[in-house]
Amino acid sequence: MFIYSLKASTIKFFAVVCVALATLITLIAFIPIAADDTAPVSGSIDIDYTGIKTEEDRIEFLRQFGWEVKPEAVESVEVTIPENFDKIFTAYNELQKRQGLDLSKYKKKNVQRYTYEITNYDGYDGTVYANILVYRNKVIAGDVCSADVKGFMHGLEK
Helix, strand or coil: CCCCCCCCCHHHHHHHHHHHHHHHHHHHHHCCCCCCCCCCCCCCCCCCCECCCCHHHHHHHHHCCCCCECCCCCEEEEEECCCCCCHHHHHHHHHHHHCCCCHHHHCCCEEEEEEEEECCCCCCCCCEEEEEEEECCEEEEEEEEECCCCCCEECCCC
16 A cells, blocks of 8 residues: 655745636636526516506506507407417427517416507508417516518517
């Protein structure tokens, strides 16, 4: 059996500690912070998706995106997010994912859908609606669409 003993000098010990700290600081500075899924990323503006309890809260939520809407919802209905997404719902969820939202977390949940008529949509003469889906006072999905059958649908951002 061989036994080796080493005596580290104080300078070598502090050099190793300094190198370890420099490495740690470099890693912290260059590794991105994981996104918080409770606050979806929406472009360069901070959007608050929570605290949606009243009609005023919903209208103010849409104003965060620059939309002006009529003061009362055109429609308010309870819908159930399906357990299995069909082709159309999968495409709709892809639209939501591009906004930082994801409906797959809410499968089989009953949510409230509110539809508002937008009054300041530029470049289109027809009726335009904003839809938001709310679950437990949090917006979990939303879109802007035209009332025309051959119209358009896009995310909430202008």
